[in-house]
Amino acid sequence: MSAPKIPDPGLLVISVLSANWDKFWPALLEELEVEFGPADWVSEEFIFDQTDYYDEELGSPISRRIVEFESLCPLDKLADVKLFTNTLENKSRTGEDRLFNLDPGFITLQSLVLATGKNFSHRIYQKDGIWADLTLIWQKKQWVGFPWTFPDYAGDDMKSRLTKLRLSYKTKLNKHKE
Numbered sequence: 001m002s003a004p005k006i007p008d009p010g011l012l013v014i015s016v017l018s019a020n021w022d023k024f025w026p027a028l029l030e031e032l033e034v035e036f037g038p039a040d041w042v043s044e045e046f047i048f049d050q051t052d053y054y055d056e057e058l059g060s061p062i063s064r065r066i067v068e069f070e071s072l073c074p075l076d077k078l079a080d081v082k083l084f085t086n087t088l089e090n091k092s093r094t095g096e097d098r099l100f101n102l103d104p105g106f107i108t109l110q111s112l113v114l115a116t117g118k119n120f121s122h123r124i125y126q127k128d129g130i131w132a133d134l135t136l137i138w139q140k141k142q143w144v145g146f147p148w149t150f151p152d153y154a155g156d157d158m159k160s161r162l163t164k165l166r167l168s169y170k171t172k173l174n175k176h177k178e
């Protein structure tokens with residue numbers, strides 16, 4: 001029999017996609033920091049061109065920023081984080097279109113898990129219409145994807161960024177355990 005154990009907290013990261021940064025940034029970052037605490041690192045904008053899925057709604061060209069938060073977060077808060085980011089997206093709507101898309105997730109030593117409102121065969125239901133998507137796993141000192149991993153997360157550029165975030169997480173986790 002296994003004994004239940006609370007897992008280590010994760011590193012909260014949020015991917016922000018938009019073609020209209022001047023209309024909401026840095027006010028969005030301030031709202032995220034009010035909810036999740038100070039950002040520890042915010043990436044520069046970098047191109048998002050692996051799909052045109054968001055072009056009609058967000059405009060183009062789309063770029064991305066990744067926000068890493070200073071404090072670690074309990075893994076069972078993933079759905080709550082996604083519900084909050086959905087609220088921010090909806091507040092920004094102009095008609096049917098959003099100004100930005102927010103994809104929160106947790107990095108742990110083992111994986112990257114993103115939150116989503118869309119069910120699929122490999123996703124695990126959390127609560128209130130939110131699923132957890134096992135996007136990447138850490139194996140043999142590198143990120144490994146799956147057939148369902150989004151192309152932008154499967155690319156070398158993103159994996160390199162996530163590796164740096166994983167190293168940051170490892171440092172924070174060690175301090176957390178002291």
